[in-house]
Amino acid sequence: MNISNKIKNLWNAVSDVFFPLKCEGCDGFVESVGLCTECWNKIMWISDPKCSICGNPFELDIAEICGSCALQKPFFDKAVSVFHYDDYSKGMILRFKHMDSIYLCPQFARWMYRVGEKYVKEADLIIPVPIHFRKLLKRKYNQSELLAREIALLGGASYEPRILQKSKRTPQQEGLTRKRRQQNVIGSFGVAKDYVHLLAQKKVVLVDDVYTTGATVNECSRVLKKHGAAAVTVVTLAKVVLYWNR
Numbered sequence: 001m002n003i004s005n006k007i008k009n010l011w012n013a014v015s016d017v018f019f020p021l022k023c024e025g026c027d028g029f030v031e032s033v034g035l036c037t038e039c040w041n042k043i044m045w046i047s048d049p050k051c052s053i054c055g056n057p058f059e060l061d062i063a064e065i066c067g068s069c070a071l072q073k074p075f076f077d078k079a080v081s082v083f084h085y086d087d088y089s090k091g092m093i094l095r096f097k098h099m100d101s102i103y104l105c106p107q108f109a110r111w112m113y114r115v116g117e118k119y120v121k122e123a124d125l126i127i128p129v130p131i132h133f134r135k136l137l138k139r140k141y142n143q144s145e146l147l148a149r150e151i152a153l154l155g156g157a158s159y160e161p162r163i164l165q166k167s168k169r170t171p172q173q174e175g176l177t178r179k180r181r182q183q184n185v186i187g188s189f190g191v192a193k194d195y196v197h198l199l200a201q202k203k204v205v206l207v208d209d210v211y212t213t214g215a216t217v218n219e220c221s222r223v224l225k226k227h228g229a230a231a232v233t234v235v236t237l238a239k240v241v242l243y244w245n246r
C-alpha cells in the first residue's frame with residue numbers, strides 16, 4: 001500500500017468517527033449514503049395501476065384515467081411521481097426545502113429520473129417550476145431547480161431554468177381547496193421573452209417537488225403550451241394521492 005492510499009484509509013476511518021453518515025429519512029446512522037432499512041420500508045412508492053395522465057394510483061385496475069382527468073383533461077400530457085406525499089415523506093421533503101438539506105438532492109433526483117427516464121431521454125428541455133424571486137431571496141434556493149438540474153445531468157438532457165418565470169406572487173397554497181388553488185395560480189407564471197423562441201415544438205419535462213392538486217404544474221403547462229411547447233411531462237418527487245374508488 002502506498003502512502004497516499006494509507007492516508008486515504010486513515011482519513012476514511014477518521015471521518016467515519018467524526019462525520020458518520022446519516023440516514024436521509026431520519027437521523028439514524030447508516031453505512032452508505034441513502035436510507036436506513038426502517039425508513040425505506042416507510043416510503044409508499046407509487047406503482048401501477050395508475051391514471052395514465054396524472055399518475056394517481058388506483059386501488060383496482062379498472063380504468064385508464066382517473067375521475068379528475070376524465071372531468072377536466074389537464075394541460076400536461078402526463079405526470080409521474082416517485083412516492084405518496086404523506087406524513088413521512090412530508091418530513092423528508094421539508095428538510096430538503098427549508099433546512100438546507102441539499103445532500104438529499106442527488107438521491108431524490110435519481111428516483112425521479114427512474115420514474116421519468118423515458119420522458120427525460122426524449123425531452124428537448126428540462127424546466128423547473130420556478131418560485132418568485134422574493135421567495136428565492138428568503139429561501140436561498142429553489143428545490144425544484146436543484147432537482148431539475150440533476151435530472152437533466154442524469155439523462156444528458158438540456159436544463160433550462162430561464163424560460164418559465166413566476167411573475168406574480170401567490171398566497172400560500174397550503175390548506176386551500178382544490179378550486180382556490182387553481183384560481184390562485186392562474187396568470188402567475190410567464191415565459192421570458194428572450195427565451196420564448198426556445199420553446200417552439202419542444203418536448204418539455206417539467207420538474208417540481210410535490211404534486212398536490214396539480215394546479216401549479218397544470219398552469220405552468222398551459223403557459224408552456226401557449227408559447228409553443230409540443231408536449232409537457234411532469235415529473236415530481238411526491239404526489240398527494242386521491243382515492244377515487246373508495
Ligand SMILES: [Zn+2]
Pocket residue numbers: 023024025026027028035036037038039040
Ligand atoms: Zn432512517
Ligand SMILES: [Zn+2]
Pocket residue numbers: 051052053054055056065066067068069070
Ligand atoms: Zn388522472
